Amino acid sequence: MSAQPGFQTHVHTLGKGARRALALHCTMAFGGAWxxxxxxxxxxxxxxxxxxPSHGKSDDWDEVSHLSDTAVISAASAMDDAPMDVIGHSFGAMTALRIAVSYPERVRSLTVIEPVFFAISRQDAPDTIESYESHSEPFAQAVQDRDWETAARAFNGMWSDDAAPSWDSLPERTRAAMVRGVHVVPGSRSVLYEDDRGLLRPGGVDAIAVPTLMLRGQNADPAIIAANDGLVARIPDARQAIVPGAGHMAPITHPDATAAIWKQFLDTVGQEALRV
Incomplete structure (x- = not known):
């Protein structure tokens, strides 16, 4: 891995339960989104x-090192020595997958919420990628222009649904944080679209041996549905569940439903029961 030298990670601790999980947020959010x-x-x-990287109180990504490598190593550095449940959302879900492949001895269970793993969608359902890329053209143009405010607004609109606040209704501080973080999106393309870290090669996701839950919103983008379905087909002990009424942002817009489904899954992993 080629992580950013000297990268400093800020870590949030949420809840006080005996069972411990690593929770990895989506792009343009932060750890507190959980x-x-x-x-x-x-x-x-x-x-x-x-x-x-470039989110919350962590250091900014330097736009030179491999973004996903930095995210994986910094997240792994926050883990306990004992195995943990790992949950990730969107780009955080991609990081969670990589941790499960690279550090299998540290993962007790894996929950992956709408990973933006477009390399799978390209293989299994290329028409969904064509539709997604057509929809994302305004964002792509803003990135090309390095107009990060327009890019952040467009990206937020692409992934939000009726349950999420509009860009103009967000506090100025929140919009500023999104503008700061959106430059990581083009930096993630190689791992998301090209699978440059080999998750789809033999010994990648097909070697994940822990119980795995693939979770998505009922109203997920077709490219995301293809990615979820493709991972269920490739990971030996994977199952899928759907958050009713949710879009891409289920952990934020539908936290109770997301937690209830996750709890049911964790109860099957053989650790102490959780009660919501």
Whole structure:
């Protein structure tokens, strides 16, 4: 891996339960975005939630090192020595997959929420990628122009649904944080589209041996549905569940439903029962 030298990670601790999980957030959020899920599991689970590069209080990505490598190594550095449950959302879900492949001895269970693993969609359902890329043209143009405010606004609109606040209704501080973080999106393309870290090669996701839950919103983008379905087909002990009424941002817009489904899954892993 080629991580950013000297990268400093800020880590949030949410909840006070005996069971401990690593929680990895989506692009343009931060570790505290898991607060709703943590509240729903209050007293039963502790979430260790690092801020990814250029997000929250973590260092900015230097735009030179491999973004995904930096995210993986910084997240792994926040983990306990004992195996943990790992949950990730969107780009955080990609990081979670990589941790399960690279550090299998440290993962007790894996929960992957709408990973933006477009390399699978390209293989299994290329028409969904064509549709997604057509929809994302305004964002792509803003990135090409390095107009990060326009890019952040477009990206937020692409992945939000009716349950999420509009860009103009967001606090100025939140919009500024999104503008700061959106430059990581083009930096993630090689791992998401090209699978340059080999997750789809033999010994990648097909070697994940822990119980795995693939979770998505009922209203997920077709490219995301293809990625979820493709991972279920490739990971030996994987199952899938759907958050009713949710879009891409289920852990934030539907935290109680997300937590309830996750709890049911964790109860099958053989650790102490959780009660929501």
């Amino acid at each position: 607060a709703g899920v943590a509240r729903a599991l209050s007293g039963h689970i502790t979430l260790i939630a690092p801020d990814m």
